[in-house]
Amino acid sequence: MRKAFLIAVPYLWLLLLFLVPFLIVLKISLSDIALAIPPYTPTLDVSAGWQGIREFFAALDFENYVFLTTDDLYWKAYLSSLQIAGVSTLITLAVGYPIAYAMARAAPEWRPTLLMLVILPFWTSFLIRVYSWMGILSSEGVLNQLLMGLGLISEPLQILSTNIAVYIGIVYTYLPFMILPIYAALEKMDESLLEAAEDLGCSRLSAFWLVTVPLSKSGIIAGCFLVFIPAIGEFVIPSLLGGSNTLMIGKVLWEEFFSNRDWPVASAVAIILLLILIVPIVLFQRNEQKAREAEG
Amino acid sequence: MSQTVFAPWNDPDETPLIRFKGVTKRFGGFTAIDDLTLDIYAREFFALLGPSGCGKTTLMRMLAGFENATEGTIELSGQNIAPIPPNKRAVNMMFQSYALFPHLSVWENIAFGLKRESTDKEAISARVEEMLRLTRLTKFAKRKPHQISGGQRQRVALARSLAKAPKLLLLDEPLGALDKKLREETQFELMDIQEKTGTTFVIVTHDQEEAMTVASRVAVMDEGRLVQVDTPDVIYEAPNSVYVADFIGDVNIIEGHATPEGERARIDWAEGQPPIWGTPRGAAGTGSGAGKVAFAIRPEKVAIAKEKPEGRRNLLEGQVIDIAYLGNSSTYHVKIADGRIFKAQTANTRRLVNRDITWEDRVWLSFTETAGVILEG
Numbered sequence: 001m002r003k004a005f006l007i008a009v010p011y012l013w014l015l016l017l018f019l020v021p022f023l024i025v026l027k028i029s030l031s032d033i034a035l036a037i038p039p040y041t042p043t044l045d046v047s048a049g050w051q052g053i054r055e056f057f058a059a060l061d062f063e064n065y066v067f068l069t070t071d072d073l074y075w076k077a078y079l080s081s082l083q084i085a086g087v088s089t090l091i092t093l094a095v096g097y098p099i100a101y102a103m104a105r106a107a108p109e110w111r112p113t114l115l116m117l118v119i120l121p122f123w124t125s126f127l128i129r130v131y132s133w134m135g136i137l138s139s140e141g142v143l144n145q146l147l148m149g150l151g152l153i154s155e156p157l158q159i160l161s162t163n164i165a166v167y168i169g170i171v172y173t174y175l176p177f178m179i180l181p182i183y184a185a186l187e188k189m190d191e192s193l194l195e196a197a198e199d200l201g202c203s204r205l206s207a208f209w210l211v212t213v214p215l216s217k218s219g220i221i222a223g224c225f226l227v228f229i230p231a232i233g234e235f236v237i238p239s240l241l242g243g244s245n246t247l248m249i250g251k252v253l254w255e256e257f258f259s260n261r262d263w264p265v266a267s268a269v270a271i272i273l274l275l276i277l278i279v280p281i282v283l284f285q286r287n288e289q290k291a292r293e294a295e296g
Numbered sequence: 297m298s299q300t301v302f303a304p305w306n307d308p309d310e311t312p313l314i315r316f317k318g319v320t321k322r323f324g325g326f327t328a329i330d331d332l333t334l335d336i337y338a339r340e341f342f343a344l345l346g347p348s349g350c351g352k353t354t355l356m357r358m359l360a361g362f363e364n365a366t367e368g369t370i371e372l373s374g375q376n377i378a379p380i381p382p383n384k385r386a387v388n389m390m391f392q393s394y395a396l397f398p399h400l401s402v403w404e405n406i407a408f409g410l411k412r413e414s415t416d417k418e419a420i421s422a423r424v425e426e427m428l429r430l431t432r433l434t435k436f437a438k439r440k441p442h443q444i445s446g447g448q449r450q451r452v453a454l455a456r457s458l459a460k461a462p463k464l465l466l467l468d469e470p471l472g473a474l475d476k477k478l479r480e481e482t483q484f485e486l487m488d489i490q491e492k493t494g495t496t497f498v499i500v501t502h503d504q505e506e507a508m509t510v511a512s513r514v515a516v517m518d519e520g521r522l523v524q525v526d527t528p529d530v531i532y533e534a535p536n537s538v539y540v541a542d543f544i545g546d547v548n549i550i551e552g553h554a555t556p557e558g559e560r561a562r563i564d565w566a567e568g569q570p571p572i573w574g575t576p577r578g579a580a581g582t583g584s585g586a587g588k589v590a591f592a593i594r595p596e597k598v599a600i601a602k603e604k605p606e607g608r609r610n611l612l613e614g615q616v617i618d619i620a621y622l623g624n625s626s627t628y629h630v631k632i633a634d635g636r637i638f639k640a641q642t643a644n645t646r647r648l649v650n651r652d653i654t655w656e657d658r659v660w661l662s663f664t665e666t667a668g669v670i671l672e673g
Binding site for chain 2: 190192193195196197198199200201202203206210211214215217294
């Protein structure tokens with residue numbers, strides 16, 4: 001009885017906070033736009049009885065999904081999101097791995113402090129941190145003033161409102177999610193493995209490729225997914241740091257919802273995004289499970 | 297047919313494989329190895345024995361190339377190895393933790409070193425198979441290290457370090473993680489493999505029984521210095537110091553004053569007690585048999601009896617305080633005249649119920665004049 005109750009709590013939680021909203025969004029995506037409150041039709045009229053429920057289901061269709069294929073804005077936005085998320089993930093990996101490596105090799109008494117420093121940015125609101133990047137990257141911003149003051153450039157660089165600013169924003173925001181799993185994998189690695197590799201004829205560099213990298217593989221994969229998955233649907237960073245030509249599906253979704261007030265199309269965009277994300281999420285879960293098995 | 301005894305250390309024409317010449321190693325202010333000079337010969341099974349922190353592991357890590365000597369030189373086949381990095385040395389090491397690569401199978405672990413120096417797939421495969429057969433691991437070739445037992449992991453580590461046919465194999469506490477029974481079996485396996493491959497083995501251990509069993513020579517270390525380097529029987533029968541006598545096996549030590557009398561030496565050790573008669577070791581520098589000395593005798597060389605034995609000069613009377621029953625033998629703790637505890641060990645050739653000596657009995661301890669050693673006090 002107690003056990004059943006313990007298991008029921010997370011399942012109820014998932015049901016209420018994930019499955020129910022998902023079903024509502026799915027239903028809206030199958031509806032038609034309407035000038036009403038709420039701005040879609042049909043709505044379920046329970047008072048009409050069995051007849052009402054049947055009419056309700058008859059009015060649902062896949063029209064909005066068909067519409068998504070007719071306008072190339074949508075698939076271009078999906079592709080562009082995938083590309084921006086993919087490139088940012090690779091940059092985050094390139095920046096995060098050396099940091100994680102240095103942390104894992106640091107003296108043990110320093111590690112908690114270094115870990116703290118990685119997590120420290122979370123103490124400030126994400127929105128404020130993105131706004132401060134606007135202050136750094138704008139034409140009159142800190143970065144341009146510094147470069148001009150040093151005489152490296154004569155004209156301010158246009159960084160804000162470009163894709164470069166979006167990349168900087170994503171890499172900065174998600175860096176801790178890359179560092180932490182890689183650090184966790186590297187930290188528990190036995191140093192004598194590297195000595196054994198050297199003893200068996202490896203140079204330092206080949207020992208790194210043949211031993212360190214494979215042993216941190218699960219951390220690398222986990223980090224990449226933790227960056228890639230939220231970056232695809234990112235909305236705040238492209239809308240604040242990106243320009244008018246920065247195309248990301250999060251932004252399209254927002255405009256569809258709030259500017260066009262077309263809830264059904266916006267919902268269809270969200271459902272497709274979810275379907276796209278299922279692939280990396282399933283791969284991520286598989287990686288986590290494999291890592292657990294390898295430890296056990 | 298006479299078998300030649302393997303003792304290259306007694307042959308002045310033999311050149312050693314490894315030479316430590318005045319090697320000192322300091323870590324900051326701590327001296328781990330203190331001006332150490334040592335020769336190790338090809339095909340030896342050489343044991344470095346000592347308590348933890350005596351410098352034996354540092355000595356081994358210097359051979360592997362993970363540490364460099366602060367002073368002095370180490371030569372391998374007449375060549376100074378200080379400038380050679382670990383990956384270029386014809387030396388392989390078996391790590392205490394085994395350090396098996398967890399992401400590679402047993403087969404790939406053994407092949408790891410071979411793949412670094414050759415691309416000939418068939419040659420590598422043949423060598424790996426040979427190593428698998430030698431260590432009886434053929435069945436487990438495809439398993440990952442976490443899927444095999446501790447004893448099997450130990451053999452994988454051994455196979456991996458032997459695969460490149462090193463001139464010198466270093467073993468860092470190789471059997472430390474195994475239980476007693478498996479450890480004893482594995483000791484014989486190690487000796488067998490050492491003989492088959494003809495590789496020089498240097499083993500680090502703190503287990504004196506292990507060192508005695510496997511090694512052709514044992515070096516007893518203390519605080520970065522070699523105390524004695526000799527064959528196991530000499531270390532046991534003729535230790536050169538109280539430290540070695542005490543570290544290896546069980547021993548009774550009596551301090552006293554020695555006076556040479558002919559071939560023997562008389563040791564006066566307590567007021568009003570009959571002296572102990574010992575034999576000074578003439579040729580050896582220590583234990584000249586005069587002045588302040590320590591007389592050391594192993595418990596199994598002390599006979600215990602209820603009746604006073606006839607014709608023995610070394611006789612001690614006492615009372616049995618304690619009996620340690622070890623199954624195959626029993627150790628009697630006997631309190632002698634000055635309150636000192638003297639240990640005597642006898643093999644349990646008779647069943648326990650037939651034992652005639654028991655607690656509180658008055659007994660006589662006796663030993664021959666050549667049974668003990670006289671050590672410089």
